[in-house]
Amino acid sequence: MATISFTSHLQRYLDCPSLNVSAGTLREALSQAFAGNARLAGYILDDQQRLRKNVAIFIDGQQIQDRRHLSDRLKPQSEIYILQALSGG
Amino acid sequence: MQLRVGTRKGLFIFDRVAADQWQPQAPALLGDPVTMLLTDPRSGDQFAALNLGHFGVKLYRADAGSDNWVEICTPAFPKTDAEDGPAVEQIWELSPGGVDQPDTLWAGTIPGGLFKSTDRGDSWQLIESLWARPEREFWFGGGYDAPGIHSICVHPHNSRHLTLAVSCGGVWESLDDGTNWQLIGQGLRAAFLPPDQAYNPTSQDPHRMVRCAAAPDHLWIQHHNGIFRSTDGGHNWSEITEAGPSVFGFAVAVHPKDPDCAWFVPAVKDECRVPVDAKLVVTRTRDGGQSFTTLDSGLPEAPAYDLTYRHALAVDAGGKLLAFGSTTGGLWISEDQGDHWLCLSSHLPPINVVQFHS
Numbered sequence: 001m002a003t004i005s006f007t008s009h010l011q012r013y014l015d016c017p018s019l020n021v022s023a024g025t026l027r028e029a030l031s032q033a034f035a036g037n038a039r040l041a042g043y044i045l046d047d048q049q050r051l052r053k054n055v056a057i058f059i060d061g062q063q064i065q066d067r068r069h070l071s072d073r074l075k076p077q078s079e080i081y082i083l084q085a086l087s088g089g
Numbered sequence: 090m091q092l093r094v095g096t097r098k099g100l101f102i103f104d105r106v107a108a109d110q111w112q113p114q115a116p117a118l119l120g121d122p123v124t125m126l127l128t129d130p131r132s133g134d135q136f137a138a139l140n141l142g143h144f145g146v147k148l149y150r151a152d153a154g155s156d157n158w159v160e161i162c163t164p165a166f167p168k169t170d171a172e173d174g175p176a177v178e179q180i181w182e183l184s185p186g187g188v189d190q191p192d193t194l195w196a197g198t199i200p201g202g203l204f205k206s207t208d209r210g211d212s213w214q215l216i217e218s219l220w221a222r223p224e225r226e227f228w229f230g231g232g233y234d235a236p237g238i239h240s241i242c243v244h245p246h247n248s249r250h251l252t253l254a255v256s257c258g259g260v261w262e263s264l265d266d267g268t269n270w271q272l273i274g275q276g277l278r279a280a281f282l283p284p285d286q287a288y289n290p291t292s293q294d295p296h297r298m299v300r301c302a303a304a305p306d307h308l309w310i311q312h313h314n315g316i317f318r319s320t321d322g323g324h325n326w327s328e329i330t331e332a333g334p335s336v337f338g339f340a341v342a343v344h345p346k347d348p349d350c351a352w353f354v355p356a357v358k359d360e361c362r363v364p365v366d367a368k369l370v371v372t373r374t375r376d377g378g379q380s381f382t383t384l385d386s387g388l389p390e391a392p393a394y395d396l397t398y399r400h401a402l403a404v405d406a407g408g409k410l411l412a413f414g415s416t417t418g419g420l421w422i423s424e425d426q427g428d429h430w431l432c433l434s435s436h437l438p439p440i441n442v443v444q445f446h447s
Contacts, residue, residue, distance in 0.1 A: 042145060
């Protein structure tokens with residue numbers, strides 16, 4: 001099973017513990033995460049289902065390539081980290 | 090009476106406990122950027138729009154009599170196949186529908202979408218008829234990269250009559266609840282355009298538009314390069330060229346019962362957004378713009394570099410109380426129509442919006 005872990009900043013707004021998914025692509029993995037947490041999608045994806053500009057996703061240590069369609073492939077044991085860019089002020 | 094202040098870092102609330110005494114309450118939504126507020130006068134429900142930056146725009150509601158803020162549905166553009174399909178970047182205006190439409194809300198966004206809810210914000214629909222207007226291609230950003238709808242005036246005698254202001258996209262009117270739209274705003278002048286385009290109504294930058302509740306044909310605009318007044322529902326506008334220190338600013342408030350009385354918070358000009366001579370003042374007209382009084386009693390001595398955003402000046406429903414806040418966290422209140430001011434705080438986060446609630 002692949003694992004999705006979320007930035008702790010998201011915990012401020014909604015409950016989103018790490019979870020295990022069985023998926024071939026990032027989009028499939030996220031769909032499973034959103035299925036049990038409908039609000040979560042709006043924090044990670046924009047109106048057009050693109051990755052939000054200041055959200056970053058790493059799969060096995062590499063930033064994803066396809067922010068538009070989220071087609072990056074997963075391995076069975078992939079580790080997915082969903083993070084946010086840092087900001088000031 | 091309560092004053093609600095939406096800031097870059099939360100919602101701050103002040104209760105009026107006696108004449109000229111306003112007591113701060115515990116802040117709500119602390120740390121979150123609040124871009125717009127609405128207390129629905131029909132129900133007492135409160136709404137707060139947030140722009141969380143990384144995680145997008147959110148909308149919260151606290152039901153009447155409750156301080157429990159709950160995230161509700163956020164306006165969103167329909168999904169398209171285009172690579173550059175729109176996404177809501179900010180909720181810039183929230184307005185209640187008419188008294189005969191008790192669950193209706195309107196929201197204006199950046200980019201320039203108008204959204205309607207008929208269930209207290211539990212769901213939203215884009216008003217496609219305005220979004221599809223060909224003139225929208227000529228709208229452009231004013232202060233933000235994309236154009237936005239920041240003023241929604243529902244006619245108090247006819248809920249189906251809407252008047253909008255867009256930065257930068259002029260003034261728009263619908264007489265049928267948003268089904269059809271016409272571009273109005275003759276007489277608005279854009280000094281930032283080539284001379285032969287200056288009166289093109291499509292390209293105007295009304296920073297803020299307000300309607301007099303008791304005389305709804307009377308509207309005021311604080312425009313990018315001047316102050317304008319309409320007495321025919323926004324169809325035709327007269328420019329006011331002298332208004333105290335400056336005609337530049339963002340905010341305007343109109344007396345709810347006297348359409349000749351309005352207030353402004355002037356700044357130097359668009360490329361120098363600070364008070365004239367570093368002296369923070371409010372200007373007031375009581376004769377429809379023929380003359381202005383500069384009000385500074387209780388406001389800071391120069392130098393002061395406070396700037397007031399378009400939603401950060403408010404008058405209460407009785408027309409006596411005024412409040413304004415600044416981008417440097419100053420908050421002032423007046424209980425005599427601006428003759429005297431009381432500083433409630435000099436240390437708030439940058440203020441986006443102030444509103445009274447009784």
